[in-house]
Amino acid sequence: MTAPILLAEPSLVVAPALLGATIAGRGVTVRITEVEAYMGDADPGSHAFRGLRTRNAHLFGPPGTLYAYRSYGIHTCLNVVSGAAGVPSGSLLRAGEVVDGVGVARARRGATVADRMLARGPGNLGQALGALLADDGSSLLDGSGPYVLTLDPGLEARLASASPDTVLQELRSERLADGSPRIASGPRTGIRGVAGGAGFPWRFRLTGDPTVSAYRRHPQALD
C-alpha cells in the first residue's frame, strides 16, 4: 500500500493536518483534537535528539508507522511517524474525542470518567484505545497492526493538486466565526527548558474543543 501524500512530510506539517483525522482499533475510534510535533535531531525535545536508541528506533521508520513509548513508567503514548524512512519525525497524539466505542473506552478508563475526558491527555488517549507497548512499530495504514489512521479525504485531494506548504498555510489561516484561528498553536507541555518554551510552539489543537487537554506547566519549567 502507498502511504498517503501527507505522511511524506515532516511532523511540523503533518501534526496540524492530523487534527480531525481518526485512529480506530480495539473497539474504539478517536477523532484527534490535539497533537505535538517532534522533529528529531534538530529538536532538543525529541526522543531522537541524541540519535538512534533501542526505545526510539521506530521513530526512524517509514511514514505511517506507530511509535509507542512508556511515559513516566506508567502510560503508553502514541506517535504517528512521518517523513522519509531514516529521518526521525513524529506527531504525538495528545487528545481526542471518542466517536465510537464509548462503552469500551469507559471500561478501560473508569466508570465515572466524563465523555470528554476519556481520551484527554496522551496517557489517557493511549489507555482509551487499549494501546500496548508491544504495538510500537506497527503499521497505521495497511491493517496489519491494531490501529488504522484515517485522514480527512478532502485533504488528500488538495495535496494532490497543491504543495504541502500551501495546503498547510491554508489550513492554518482558517478562521472561526469569531475570527479566532481554527487551529491554535502554543508551547509543548511537560518539557523542561528551552525545548518546551516559546521557541517551539509546536502543540496544535482545535480551538475551543472540549476534549483538548489542560495546559500544565512543568514544575521546573524555565521561562
Next chain:
DNA sequence: CTTTCGATATTCT
C-alpha cells in the same frame, strides 16, 4: 478554575 505532590519503570549520566 488553580497549584502541588506522589506513583511508577525505563533510559540516561
Next chain:
DNA sequence: GAATATCGAAAGC
C-alpha cells in the same frame, strides 16, 4: 542516582 513528551487526587481559590 536523576530525569522523564503524565495523571489523579487534594486543597485553595
